[in-house]
Amino acid sequence: MPKNKHTPAGIQVPEDLRPWSAPWPYYAPVDITPAELTRKGLPASVAEGWAEPAVTPEDVRDWPARAAMALVPFTFDAWRWPLNPTGRTGKTGRNLGKWGENCAADPIVVAGDLDRDGERYVLLIQRSDTRQWAIPGGMVDPGETAPAALVRELREETGVNLAGHTPTVLFTGYVDDPRNSDHAWICTVAALYQLDHTVLATGADDALAAAWFPFTDLDTLTSAVTDAGGQLYAAHLPLFTAALARLDGCC
Incomplete structure (x- = not known):
């Protein structure tokens, strides 16, 4: 990019x-x-x-x-x-x-279960372009499917391989990304992966770092990222909201 x-x-x-x-x-x-x-x-x-x-x-x-x-x-x-x-x-x-349309894939990886132990975390990467914390996603390659891109982007940017997991598609549509213009824009397939516990993740490829952050609600996530000296990538806020709604049984 x-x-x-x-x-x-x-x-x-x-x-x-x-x-x-x-x-x-x-x-x-x-x-x-x-x-x-x-x-x-x-x-x-x-x-x-x-x-x-x-x-x-x-x-x-x-x-x-x-x-x-x-x-x-x-x-x-x-x-x-x-x-x-x-x-x-x-x-x-x-x-x-x-x-025109640039198709992306955004895997939202969540570990833990509030109903079981009161802890839940989401895996984020620090982008190399803006230094903000975001979902470890990226563009779908020519000839590639969105499900394949979800697995590939996650593995490339964090080292986490979830090829054997079946995610839940949360959102398919337009993303309000700052790079959008009148004639080129991003649409994405965002999918939720749920794990029992956190796993080792390391920033690679386009990611400067990878880390798990508390994910009980959006305010908690925002505060945790701010406390770590960072910012959330604003274009992904609606995707986090969709994930939280699904996890909390709102939809």
Whole structure:
């Protein structure tokens, strides 16, 4: 993924102007494309295996297939550029490997049982790009399934191999990630793995570190991460909430 640590902020988009159907003649979103994805830097990123070679969406030749396989349906503008399914973001260009939908897989690994011993923990990694603590997930590789990506990303980033476990899918849909733009965005499959106890985990690949944090509720998790001198990755907060609701029998 791009080596830049912070995605530039976009312009503010009023709620009534977020829909693509709302006229905005002077809309001027901020281009968030990092050097690694410009025409000059793109070849090296393609060679590293994380970026597609299309400089613009006009260079993509398989849009019908991508649209048919998308987790969240999307449309195109008059120039056949894909449009973010949530509307305008205030950002253009791409800070992701692909134009359009970028499919991710997020394994939420929880150990312990509140009903049994009053303790429950969630496995997080510290991201190398933002230094924030997050779910040990990542992008689905070409030709790979989401279930396979869940296992692979977890193993690569923490050393924990849960290939023999069957997770519960919690969420499939759009993720409000800071790297999203009008023409490139992330959708994910988030799944819950439940273990009886914590296991050894070590940060590797894109993760600076891996650790278990208390997971009785979101406030407890946030406080524990803050006490450790860190921050939670905001885009994953809804996924933590979904996991807690399932664990506590709310859904």
